[in-house]
Amino acid sequence: MTTGSESGGAEVVLGPARYGKAEVRLLHVDRAGPQHVITDLNVSVTLSGDLAETYLTGDNARVLTTDAQKNTVYALARKFGVTPVEEFGLRLARHFAAVPAVDRAQVRIEQYAWRRIEAGGALHPHSFERLAGTRVASVHVRDGGGAEVVAGVDDLVLLKSSGSEFQGFLTDPYTTLEPTQDRILATAVRGHWRYADTGQAWDAAFAGARAALVEAFAATYSRSLQQTLYAMGEAVLAACPGICEARFSLPNKHHFLVDLAPFGLDNPGEVFYAADRPYGLIEGTARRAGAAPGDQDHQW
Numbered sequence: 001m002t003t004g005s006e007s008g009g010a011e012v013v014l015g016p017a018r019y020g021k022a023e024v025r026l027l028h029v030d031r032a033g034p035q036h037v038i039t040d041l042n043v044s045v046t047l048s049g050d051l052a053e054t055y056l057t058g059d060n061a062r063v064l065t066t067d068a069q070k071n072t073v074y075a076l077a078r079k080f081g082v083t084p085v086e087e088f089g090l091r092l093a094r095h096f097a098a099v100p101a102v103d104r105a106q107v108r109i110e111q112y113a114w115r116r117i118e119a120g121g122a123l124h125p126h127s128f129e130r131l132a133g134t135r136v137a138s139v140h141v142r143d144g145g146g147a148e149v150v151a152g153v154d155d156l157v158l159l160k161s162s163g164s165e166f167q168g169f170l171t172d173p174y175t176t177l178e179p180t181q182d183r184i185l186a187t188a189v190r191g192h193w194r195y196a197d198t199g200q201a202w203d204a205a206f207a208g209a210r211a212a213l214v215e216a217f218a219a220t221y222s223r224s225l226q227q228t229l230y231a232m233g234e235a236v237l238a239a240c241p242g243i244c245e246a247r248f249s250l251p252n253k254h255h256f257l258v259d260l261a262p263f264g265l266d267n268p269g270e271v272f273y274a275a276d277r278p279y280g281l282i283e284g285t286a287r288r289a290g291a292a293p294g295d296q297d298h299q300w
Contacts, residue, residue, distance in 0.1 A: 018048035021066040049103035062101035084202035089139035111135040152192030159186035164222040186253035212239035233286025244291040252280035
């Protein structure tokens with residue numbers, strides 16, 4: 001965008017800009033059968049395109065109100081349902097990308113996990129318990145129909161009480177960490193994967209990728225969290241042919257052995273304290289060789 005103004009003798013121009021409706025909360029209840037099915041979502045919409053005038057002059061003629069965006073989320077949920085969430089995201093993003101002056105639309109959906117409560121020896125038909133871990137789907141559609149889907153999971157907390165070491169690392173004058181041959185390894189997985197196209201069996205692909213990364217975390221003897229990250233990425237790509245790239249952000253949730261010697265007690269790897277912060281943060285990507293690059297404007 002080159003339209004600008006003068007400020008202090010220098011030209012000022014409008015750079016990349018976008019707007020939308022963030023965190024539209026939506027609970028969908030499917031009452032078709034004897035047991036209700038709930039889908040709990042948090043939907044965020046982001047639009048960009050030929051919108052310079054509203055920033056530069058306040059002319060809102062090309063602005064689709066964020067209130068209308070919110071209402072669209074609810075209306076399309078009623079008309080078409082909300083599952084799988086990747087399909088719901090595609091439907092929303094394609095709708096918004098067709099709005100005049102909009103050349104790209106991104107829809108990010110977080111799906112919170114619930115399971116049916118057991119009562120009286122049977123699953124209750126309409127009572128639920130919230131679970132940990134959040135399913136996410138991010139859809140990016142450009143005007144003209146090009147679409148990219150990234151899905152994954154956030155805040156999936158995993159821990160292994162053995163099968164992890166960390167030694168042989170670089171040392172410098174400020175290194176105090178002692179090598180260890182056996183440590184607790186824990187993380188809160190933020191793992192997202194990009195699909196090669198939009199013709200996927202979304203629920204099956206998500207379940208397969210999630211199961212693969214969890215199994216890789218458990219089964220891999222870890223010499224570093226970096227190595228575990230790559231093993232998780234390899235597992236996701238091996239399990240799901242429709243996925244071409246997997247990215248992970250893994251905080252290292254440190255657990256330190258408590259010194260009980262002042263109390264006349266030993267501590268053979270039984271009592272730890274969990275450190276809140278600071279923490280190591282390991283990030284990386286596993287990509288199929290030859291995979292086409294993703295949309296650089298897509299916020300993962």
